[in-house]
Amino acid sequence: MxxxxxxxxxxxxxxxxxxxxxxxxxxxxxxxxxxxxxxxxxxxxxxxxxxxxxxxxxxxxxxxxxxxxxxxxxxxxxxxxxxxxxxxxxxxxxxxxxxxxxxxxxxxxxxxxxxxxxxxxxxxxxxxxxxxxxSENKETYLKVYPDQGGFAVDYERDAININxxxxxxxxxxxxxxxxxxxxxxxxxxxxxxxxxxxxxxxxxxxIRNDSFNQTSNTLGIYKNFVTQKLDDEFEMSKADKIDLLNRSMKYFKEKETFDLDEFSEEVISNPEAITSFKNFKNQYEEEFDTKIADSFEISGNAVKKQARVYKSVLKLDKNFHIYIHGDNKLIEKGFDDDKAMNYYKVYFKEEA
Structure with missing residues (x-):
């Protein structure tokens, strides 16, 4: 800082x-x-x-x-x-x-x-x-000032906004x-x-390879793995992908240190998907010549920054957006033959 x-x-x-x-x-x-x-x-x-x-x-x-x-x-x-x-x-x-x-x-x-x-x-x-x-961008400013019992207006071009x-x-x-x-x-x-x-x-x-950078990179790699790579090897719904992203963010918010094996077991669970994720991480390290440790101290600031781009919204055509923050078992996907349309069934106890 x-x-x-x-x-x-x-x-x-x-x-x-x-x-x-x-x-x-x-x-x-x-x-x-x-x-x-x-x-x-x-x-x-x-x-x-x-x-x-x-x-x-x-x-x-x-x-x-x-x-x-x-x-x-x-x-x-x-x-x-x-x-x-x-x-x-x-x-x-x-x-x-x-x-x-x-x-x-x-x-x-x-x-x-x-x-x-x-x-x-x-x-x-x-x-x-x-x-x-x-300074590359200049702006025009108006200036209002007292003048002869009233006010006058002037301007200044090509000025710099100090903010x-x-x-x-x-x-x-x-x-x-x-x-x-x-x-x-x-x-x-x-x-x-x-x-x-x-x-x-x-x-x-x-960039210095500190805890902020390692936390940010790991979250970014995992997000890309879930949103881009998983479809190549597994059949997954968007709701399941959002659940995986939510579980990873929960891990980083609750833990003080990251451990690759612990993270893989708690968040990904599936052995084949774990292997795929670790290979995806290794490919990133080779491509960008950036080593990410298997264990490091988690940076809270990096988690907050990455949380802004972690999407938990399921967009359905232009009619509905479903925000998924918890158990994905409470949402089911199906297909209605009469309407020839997909649907989601959502379970809840009470309206907020």
Whole structure:
């Protein structure tokens, strides 16, 4: 978790980065920004740091070759952490690097802010951090003010909404040899092809394989197994699939640690399906080069996040939705020959 109750903004430089494919260039400032009052730094702190309060995933900088020294952002930020006098020079290099990877035609141009922060907290540690932020979307604002005994209205175009950060990253001065601790905000725009440039090309990140990531991945793998794989090997109704998903979510909410064999026996039960699930998990690990332990501490935050996408709704044509939260034996599926239609019979004791 990232908090900024004690954080302060030390230095900030602003540059503009265009899109290469559109023939746009970049514009570099010659010196850091001068902040002349206390209001603007506080607004900037809110704009830059507040979106990270709800971010749980922690990443590390990496390079596909395995040589971390080849990661540009790791190189530039390391020089600043070692010698803050190099901040302006490295901020310009960061802007140039962003321009070099902004080659997809759907990537929007915009301002890039490179910021040095003091006392930003991550996982209980107060640390210096370097933030890199990009504003791509601008808005028009109305301003109403008193005028000659009444009111007047004016507007400002191409302004930034401080409650809508488009892209941002915080790189904390800790674990340099592992690629630092890194947290990211990325509001995807411009389509999927353009979306990968921030995390994959500009920053080059790998997610930290902690309890949050392992919990999230295991729930995601199991959901895909139930909704996509089971049909290939077993005949199952949608109600049965929803029951399997509900049982898995119940397991993760009630247990403190995950154990693969225990989970398989309590939730899946069927020996053939258990083998199929374990094979499905192994295939995921090989495809994405991500090892998921057979036992790990369950992250409550990851469970809450995954619970939002776990569906317990049985949709019947456009007429009915049945929400299944408990025993699937209380719902039966059949076929009515006279009406030539499927039906579900639901058992209950009383109406709520």
């Amino acid at each position: 990232t908090t900024f109750f004690e954080a302060s903004l030390d230095t900030i430089s602003v540059h503009h980065v265009g899109n290469q494919a559109a023939g746009e260039m970049y514009t570099l400032s010659e010196k850091p920004l001068e902040l002349k009052d206390e209001i603007i730094p506080n607004l900037l702190l809110q704009y830059f740091l507040k979106p990270f309060e709800k971010v749980n995933e922690v990443y590390h900088l990496m390079h596909s070759s395995g040589d971390l020294a080849l990661n540009e952002i790791h190189n530039f930020t390391s020089k600043v952490f070692e010698d803050k006098e190099k901040f302006q020079e490295m901020s310009e290099q960061i802007a140039k690097h962003l321009y070099n990877v902004s080659s997809h035609p759907n990537i929007k141009g915009g301002e890039i802010y490179v910021v040095y922060f003091n006392n930003v907290q991550i996982e209980g540690n107060l640390l210096d951090a370097i933030g890199i932020f990009k 809508k950060l488009d892209k941002g990253v915080l790189i904390f001065n800790i674990e340099k040899e592992n690629g630092y601790k890194v947290v990211v905000v990325d509001k995807v725009s411009g389509g999927q092809d353009a979306a990968v440039y921030w995390k994959d090309e500009f920053l080059q990140l790998k």
